[in-house]
Amino acid sequence: MAVKTFEAQSCHVNGKVWDAGARPRRALVDPADGHVLTSVPDSAAEDVDAAVDAARAAFDNGPWPRMSGRERSRVLLRISQLIQEHADELAELESYNVGKPITLARVVDVSTAVEQYEYWAALAQTLDGATRGLPIPAFAYTVREPVGVVGAITPFNFPLILSSSKIGPALAAGNTIVHKPSDETPLSALFMARLFTEAGVPDGVVNVVTGTGPVVGEAMLRHPGIDKIAFTGSSKVGRHVGAVAGQHLKPVTLELGGNGAHLVFKDADLDAAIGAVIKAFVFNTGQFCMAGPRLLVERPLYETVVAILAQAVPGVPVGDPRDPGTVVGPMAGERHLAKVEEYLALARAEGKIVAGGARRPGAGYFVEPTVVTDLPATSRVLHEEVFGPVLTVQPFDDEDEAVRIANSTPYGLSAGLQTSDLARAHRVASRLHAGIVWVNDWSMLDPAMPFGGVKGSGHGRENGPEVLEGYTRTKSVLIAMPPAQG
Template sequence: MTYQTDLKLFIDGAWQSGEGRDCMAVTNPATGETLAELPLASKADLDAALLAAERAFPVWRGTDVEKRGAILRKAGSYLKANAKEIGALLTQEQGKPLKEAIGEVYGAASMFDWYAEEAKRDYGRTLVRPVGQRSIVQRQPVGVVATFTPWNFPIYLLAKKVAAALAAGCSVISKPPEETPGSTNAVAKALAEAGLPQGVFQLVHGDPDMVSRHLMGSPIVRKVSFTGSVGVGKHLMGLAADGLKRLTLELGGHAPVLVFDDVDLDATLDKLVPQKFRNAGQVCVSPTRFYVQEGIYDDFIAGFAERTGKVQVGNGMDDATQMGPLAHERRLPAVGDLVADAKAKGARVMAGGEPMGNANFFQPTLLADVPLEAKIMNDEPFGPVAVARPFKDLDEALHQANRLPYGLAAFAFTNDLTRANILGDMIEAGMVGINSFAISSADAPFGGVKDSGFGSEGGKEGLETYQVVKAIHMG
């Protein structure tokens, strides 16, 4: 499929092209070729987006919930009807295999479908009062929302924020990643085709620091939702403090995987390895730190290494590809340096460990016996590298799982139900998968604890994060 070249901003219901604006190149990480030129928003563009969102908010807030839901459902239908074409854009921009990209588009559509219905279940409550008095509690939209999303799941993460905010009755200004504009523009097209009123949704690309400072510096924006790194999240907290803006932060993780000796090892490995190398490991909840009970550790390492060596790496547009490139050329030295540090400190390379070919490809990698002082045991690699260590018992496994300041996702594999209950209770993470990696769905909250952020997206919690609570008392 030929990549679309007509990239634009979407402000106040109209598409804005590149005339008079700075532009940046969009490249294919698998080939290095330039795909298109992306226009970047100026401060004047951001001001126009702010004014449009402010003007549209009372209109959208007052729109009947049935009509809101119908528009969201139409947007979801547009995404599903065009999933193959949008997925191909995503693969060319970001690198992930086409099947994964198409699946991401369907995942984004599921967000619009689910929140179209959840908006109708947004009930308040009545408090017990003496005869003749009434006290009720309502949830109301917070106002104009600014969202910031990353490049690893650009369509899904954008839809997760936007669908909930629109369902709540908010107007939205979104800054998706500049690396994947063709696929994220499809969300704006879906909403425009669905009949969303003018100004309710704007999509702008631009210099991240300038855009975040300008939008968050405006009193028009009442709420900010960000998905990205811990460092940037802390920076945005500082910007939000000046205006006392509400925040949802979904930040980095370093997900532990606890594997106990009562599992079916082959069946467990068949689950673990594909998940580790999904999206080349560029997943905030990617299983990364593998702690394996010592009685099965050697067999685990052998089986993981064998499967890792069979992962087909290549251009995501090729049907045989199971893992594509890293999304940025800067990720190659970052991942390589972590592997080199681990090797220097005593880790064994059981598979991979090197860049491969041209462009941004890195071998699927397994490191065994990785010492705790290695950087990769403490810093998220965000790449196709699994690290493994043995453990003796449940207490040691829990200590290692909770050792880091991150707490986004964690996973455990065991057939002991009592142990599974303890793990679910004691692991410090916003999401825990027991014998499963299915932790992200439209109807479930997604978010972290500790340095992995606060607030949730998805589920009824995702709707509530775009609302304020009001108590009304009548005597």
């Protein structure tokens, strides 16, 4: 595998490089072999203050919130164009920083970001209010206004996409932003900060501060100058985010963990179902909150499906993320690999591993795609978010049992089913506790379709016109009408 390094990176505040003084620096490593790629500042609360001050000034006195939706739309469309122009650089950053297979980074991550900003550009022109006919003598109407300064906190697994899913709609609505990317994978966020400036985003509108959650993230949660928090991450941290935001009466959007169930009924197209099942648990090396790590198979098909997976899964290409043929790369970091290895040890003790089950020898944070059967119903491997390429398989006897098992975890982000019965597809989809349900495929996503969680998977929605509800406030205006003169 090629060894590559990048120049040392700095934060981006008020449209300029922010050196953060003599802050300690964090080394970023290539998950494929562990070599150091570059370093970024471990920022302090004072750096958050500077970023918030810049965002506050840009919101209170700058042009961005006062532009028409059409003017903001032109800038957002330019961002989309710049992402296309720098597609190779962004894909390379995601591949080296996260360990993504380069093909995945190009055709999914970068392409999705292009489509996101195209969509937000269109959505920026749709912000409007409504007149209301009232029985009182008043002319009444509503307007939608930006919430103010948005604190966006994003995770390690899809840095470009998940940053865009917050920054894009926040910009479309006229907000300003302080963004804390993951302390492990911030490179594409820092690159994008330069593109925002090139696209014509005014200084102070988008600010990027690197650092840890306990320092930078906590300062953002508690900062009086931040008006709203948009967070994607684990359910554990999300509960803390929601609690602190609540103390400060700060609105918050939480897109949290998942443990999606994938139901295969006996009338499914088996070839198509197997392809969707494998995609659902190996996509992005299983580091996908909307993954399908729990496979539920109707009993007449159970043994057949397990046998097929035992043969097919070891053939999934695992290896060098820069090889265009690689499907599964390394885990994004050593701690993520260690977490998956803990669950694999538990799976070996409690169930039966029919494919994979081990860390790959040599450098890098690689783990084999793994299929596990015969786990007890109470196993943590079934009920917790493993966040790696691990698939558990359980049988069910009827639709009611399938739905009961599917809904038995604390999560409710995604779910899916394979069936040729259209009535069943609608019926089961309506009973699954999930914010998004796929039928006869997995991970079909588009910026126009909202997603988000129920139960422990959070609240609020990303994407679609629904996302603007989280980045705007509705104001009512009533103008008294004088009585008619007789």
